[in-house]
Amino acid sequence: MSVLEFRAVDKNYGRKKALDNVDLKLEAGQITGLLGPNGSGKTTMIKLANGLLQPTSGQILIDGMEPCPETKAKVAYLPDREFLPGYMSVERLIEFYSDFFGDFNHKKAEKMLEGLNISKSEILRKMSKGNREKIQLILVMSRDARVYFLDEPIAGVDPAARDYILRTIISNYCENSLVVISTHLIADVESVLDDVVFLKEGKITLHKEADRIREEEGKNVDELFREVFKC
């Protein structure tokens, strides 16, 4: 059984078609890049898998179950925006996460925080934007989840932060879990991807292992992306 499965999923916003008959199966133990230009449906797919949207038709399954409280308990989600209550301190946020998520790993959180020089009594709203984004990532990656959805985790951050984020992702996921990273900044994430999905105007146009793309196409994922999505 796949960890994440989309079965003939359509999603319309009014008359606009955001996803068109999407079929996709992803397995544990890999980092998958969900790649496509802005508006291609990446965020819609991730929101559907998190139960934040309902499909117009079709089915989304996580470990064989449609999104529900049980699947939410094993899905860790980093949205493409700031989503934590700004008045909370780091300490309160950790308490919040461990109250609700049984898979929250305090040791992992402590270790990541140590490297950041952020005091636990600091209020989220009073931090720099970069630190706020790191706190979000740390909370999400501190979970021992089955699936991690990271929506545009490296958009709008400086190259040093980009490295930090990718390192954090790689060093915190295990063989039992699936990581889905959505982004349009291919070059920066290419080195960490095992598996690649291209999404174009709501349709999946390619799903292949990154190594096979390089072998069979004779070019790297970034080059192929530029070719496929040429304007």
Add this chain to the structure above:
Amino acid sequence: MLGKLMKHEFRAVGRIMLPLYGAWLVMSVLLGFTINLIEEQRIVGVIIALIYAAVTIAVIVLSIILIIQRFYKNLLGSEGYLMFTLPVSTAKHVWNKVISAAVWIVAGILMGIISVAVIMSCTGGIGTVKDAIGRVLHEITSEIGAGNTTLVFIELVVIALLIAGETALKIYASISAGHQWSNHRVLGAIIAFLAFGIIETILGNIIAVIGNSTDIMNRYYEATENMSPFAQGQLVLLLFTLLVAALTAVYYLVTYKLLQKRLNLE
């Protein structure tokens, strides 16, 4: 999980309301001690009375704003991305907000009563008030008995909580309905709130017409004729409670269905 939601909800509201309640009590004490000064030291008394009024208004306004904001911002704003990905059912999210709103509304009313009591004690007028309340209570008790007085008191608290919950759910249903209109969410919520009010009025009128055009009211009077005044009062209270409960159920279902099936965060 509902318990955990409520814990964090009470912290979020409490961090604003509890200091405000504190300020209200302090101002009540000050007002109580200076209210008699108004004749001699007019300015001090008036200023304190004004601050007291301002704090009172702040408590009322913030209670309402927080009911709206804790739903609109925490569930349907960017924090919704956190809340709706917790392993918690939509029903629990709605109940968490309703219970919290009802409790804070009733807490506000109790604080108001306490505030008045504090002012009265400070001015020394509490004795007269106590006597008056005591006399009223005594009269009621001698009429319907001590057990029934307690019963009525409990019923009133329950009904107050129910009305508070119904009001909050009407607001939540309006916000959820307005949320469907992606570009004008606030306007949509206001229109939905007014529309719910109009529907309630129309339904009320229809029921009144039915009551007047059939002999249902006569039959009700006949059936209750031989009951004691206390039992009649209880029956009216029960019917009223059922009406409020029905409205609560309708607004709950509207809110629940919209959040469950048609959630669309920005």
